[in-house]
Amino acid sequence: MPELPEVETVKRGLEPVMAGMRFVRVEQRRPDLRLPLPERFAERLTGRKVLSLGRRAKYLLAFLDGDETLVIHLGMSGRLTVTLPQGAGRSRVLGEYTYDTGRNRAHDHVVFAMSGGAVITYNDPRRFGLMTLVTNSEMAQHKLFAGLGVEPLDGELTAAYLAACAHNKAVDLKAFLMDQRIVAGLGNIYVCEALFRCGLAPSRGAAVLARRNGRPSVHAERLVPAIRSVLEEAITAGGSTLHDYTQADGTAGAFQNSFAVYGRSGERCTKPNCRGTIRRVVQAGRSTFFCGKCQR
DNA sequence: AGTCGAGCCTGCTGGC
């Protein structure tokens, strides 16, 4: 599931059941996800208190007592499910898929039982996710975080910043915006949607954003609010849920209903006065959706 | 140095 809005949604859903709570039991059911889990992972977590939750790019962060941070990345198919004590057997879904408690346990890789009674299960069929512990003092230099670009919702994302990054860049806009070293947290879906909003073709060179006559190009000026608005609206909608199994319990995201281009190839463009058709092409091995008429 | 493609791993969908 995980682009920025989905991770942010998961973070907000976990806050009431994790922040201020201790890990009373940690079950690690396999040695690795995309990367090996840390040595003595369960042992090191058990008894620790979660001070607060955070997010950096697509990484979910649980700041622990003892100056360490639990880092969780959901990869492509990771999900965190919260089971609350009073709802015996009923689970609240935080992530891409709704969760059927009756099956699919094969991919429940890590289970956290919290002092408040909530049980949090990390499930990830493709195991592209990761989980690790990082000392707070090492955080800034850690290889997962050292090269990350600006947070798009933090005010650091400006037209001037994009213009500077795009200077002399040969890559197309799609690859430029997917690059976590430039803007942290964007993925395939929201790049497609943001480019649609500002009318830029994903195949155009990123240099179109660079400075012109001493100031950021008009395209960079338009792209920034397009990125912000699409992310903010997605967070408000609770993220996007692409594979909506039948047992949705109402907590699945809803932004997928608002996609203008993603997954809509062959459909009419929804922009007023545009009679274009949404097209799908493959860029760098990934699907790109755009309107062939109003994105130029 | 910058860019591109392959590969990681599993599950679902659609076509035959």
Add this chain to the structure above:
DNA sequence: TGCCAGCAGGCTCGAC
């Protein structure tokens, strides 16, 4: 119905 190819929201590594 069963099989198989193609596809999937991320990220890293090696080759050019």
